[in-house]
Amino acid sequence: MTTAAEPLASIRFRALGTTAELVVTEPDRLPIATDLLRTELRAVDETCSRFRDDSEIAELHRHAGSPVRVSPLLAEALQVALRAAEATGGLVDPTVGQAVCDLGYDRDFSAIARDLAAPVKPAGEAPGWWRITADWPRREVVVPRGVRLDLGATGKAWAADRASTVLARELGCGVLVGLGGDVAVAGRAPAGGWPVVVGEDHAAADPLRDPVIAVASGGLATSSTVCRTWRRAGRTVHHIVDPRTGDIPDPCWRTVTVAAATCADANTASTAAVVLGELAPAWLAERRLPARLVASDGRVVRVAGWPEEAPA
Incomplete structure (x- = not known):
């Protein structure tokens, strides 16, 4: 959630199974910015959604084991996901x-059963990102048989990065795009930066209760x-x-929020931190x-210069 002292124009709507938030520094450009964002997110959904049979x-997946020529958009999404895997x-x-499907998350979150009685045996160690092979100049990708991809750790953050960059370039103003709490900014920032409320639930974040930080560039993500x-x-x-067990990590962190050069980098790090547990602060500080x-x-643990809490 964003909040600002100076007048900005903003809108929220549902997209990619979550809440999309758009804020621009030029209020008269909000309508066209909204149309552009909806178009961008529609393309991402049609390309990357694991919940759509027509994606x-x-x-x-249906051509697993064989080379498939993919679109530039899917190639970009896959490259971001594979770089995240290698970096972590x-x-x-x-x-x-x-x-993820075995745990019950096999459809849009709004449609999954909230209490599944059937037990599940953890899938075990993930097949491994290195098994995905690609000829990127030709945009040919091979997913091995039996491997199912989930771009959840990078997909929405990458989409926020991409959309904010496209909108700022097309409109010539400052743009903030938030997708499910993953925030990317581009173009001219408001004076003092983009104020962003860091809450446990992005949809219920409250500047009177939750910390507010200023984001001047790059991205911010919360896992x-x-x-x-x-x-x-x-x-x-x-x-x-x-990925080492195929199960949820041992409980340690309720939330991890990270700032980075891009929203995709931030979400990669926040997800890795949840998986790492107690080792996460040192891992983040080292980077x-x-x-x-x-x-x-x-x-609350703060690392690498994260600011102290301050009144809104």
């Missing part, structure tokens, strides 16, 4: 798709283990999977990524 990634040593891995949850065989599970981690007991 391009679904077609890629596999802590973030797009081949966890089957594990949470308490918002998108459901019950499976008597235990609470969520959408973040440890000089400002972060705010909230433990299961409410303890």
